[in-house]
Amino acid sequence: MAEGSSVSGGTGRIAVTASDDVMKVDLVRDRLSRAQRIVVLTGAGISAESGVPTFRGEGGLWRQHRALDLATPQAFARDPRLVWEFYNWRREVLGPLEPNPGHNALVKLEQRVPQFTLITQNIDGLHARAGSRNILELHGNIWHVRCLGCGKVAEDHSVLPPMPRCPGCGALLRPHVVWFGESLDPSILSTAFEAVQHAEIVMVIGTSGTVEPAASMGMVAKRKGACLVEINLEPTPFTTLYDTSILGKSGEILPMICESW
Ligand code: OAD
Numbered sequence: 001m002a003e004g005s006s007v008s009g010g011t012g013r014i015a016v017t018a019s020d021d022v023m024k025v026d027l028v029r030d031r032l033s034r035a036q037r038i039v040v041l042t043g044a045g046i047s048a049e050s051g052v053p054t055f056r057g058e059g060g061l062w063r064q065h066r067a068l069d070l071a072t073p074q075a076f077a078r079d080p081r082l083v084w085e086f087y088n089w090r091r092e093v094l095g096p097l098e099p100n101p102g103h104n105a106l107v108k109l110e111q112r113v114p115q116f117t118l119i120t121q122n123i124d125g126l127h128a129r130a131g132s133r134n135i136l137e138l139h140g141n142i143w144h145v146r147c148l149g150c151g152k153v154a155e156d157h158s159v160l161p162p163m164p165r166c167p168g169c170g171a172l173l174r175p176h177v178v179w180f181g182e183s184l185d186p187s188i189l190s191t192a193f194e195a196v197q198h199a200e201i202v203m204v205i206g207t208s209g210t211v212e213p214a215a216s217m218g219m220v221a222k223r224k225g226a227c228l229v230e231i232n233l234e235p236t237p238f239t240t241l242y243d244t245s246i247l248g249k250s251g252e253i254l255p256m257i258c259e260s261w
Contacts, residue, residue: 024246028229029257031201037115039199039226040106041217045206045233047126049100049251053093056208057233071179080172081162087175088160091142095157099130102205105254107131117195121207121214123177136192138184138214144176189213196221203229205250209236218242 032038044054055062069075070086107130110116118135120127123142127135145164146153149171164173178184193213196202202221209215218228218238228242231250239245246253 021246021248024244025253025256028203028244028246031227031229032109032113032257035113035200037195037198037200038109038113039117039119039195039202039217039221040109041196041202041204041207041214042106042118042120042122042127043205043207043214044122046102046120046250047097047100047122047124048206048233049102049249050097050124050126052097052122052124052126054206056210067180071177072181073179074181076174076179080174084160084162084164084175087142087177088162091160094124094142097124097126099126100251102250102254103127103130103132105258109258110134115195115198117192117199119192119195119214119217121211136188136195138178138188138192140175140177142175142177145173146176148172148174184213192217193220196226197224199224199226201227201229203231204238204242205231205254207232207236209238 044052048054054060065086070083076083103126106118106127110118110132116134118127118132120135120137121139123137123139125141125143141155143155143157144153145156145160147166147169149166149169152166152168153176160173165171166173196217197220199221202218204218207214209218215238218230219241222228222241228244230236230239230242230245231253232239232245232247233249234247235245
């Protein structure tokens with residue numbers, strides 16, 4: 001959470017933030033404890049404290065690499081070796097990283113709620129590593145590979161060769177992730193929207209809200225009457241539209257919200 005900053009008042013300095021944040025945490029915890037159907041939507045920010053680079057902030061992946069050269073079907077058709085080099089490098093970076101207290105808090109939340117759906121844009125697999133169960137990975141999973149020949153999807157944590165091939169049919173494998181310009185898996189997408197439309201509370205955590213369709217999910221829930229909570233390091237385009245927005249690190253705020261009912 002933000003440090004307790006202060007402003008100058010007529011008679012001295014007045015603390016303005018810390019108690020506000022405590023009240024918001026209490027309010028969200030209370031609402032969650034009474035809800036039957038909760039959806040959590042996460043983005044790269046929830047994994048930042050595990051050491052996973054985000055995409056758009058300072059040091060973000062898309063600040064250092066051109067997405068169009070590395071994360072499109074055209075890029076893969078043009079130069080599969082280069083695209084695999086990028087994904088193998090990301091697998092090397094992600095391999096040793098561990099879930100953080102934010103991921104762990106969501107595991108506890110899931111155990112307490114009758115209907116809990118975790119929708120993530122992340123491909124790092126850290127929610128599953130932490131122990132979350134009902135996860136919808138909108139953008140795929142970097143630890144899964146898909147065969148361009150037979151279409152088989154397999155989990156593979158090994159160190160892959162520069163141009164990995166399918167052990168079954170010998171065709172080239174690709175990362176089982178969604179690239180720019182590709183459609184999301186329709187069954188994952190419809191399950192996600194179904195959950196969002198029936199949620200009493202949707203918590204949107206660590207996403208800049210710039211990539212559709214995840215960006216619109218909060219608003220879809222709001223139109224159906226859900227309470228919307230945002231946890232993010234900085235304001236997003238949706239902050240003012242949400243019922244409650246808590247600015248700070250998800251790895252610090254989520255344990256406060258989820259672990260002390
Ligand atoms: P972004 O990098 O766009 O946004 C990450 C957000 O997390 C920013 O708003 C940060 O302020 C916030 N943040 C950073 N550290 C945080 C922390 N410790 N706690 C809470 N918030 C924190 O990442 P996404 O919104 O996930 O798609 O990006 C969406 C999609 O764009 C990704 O799934 C990826 C990318 O292109 C594909 O590759 C298809």
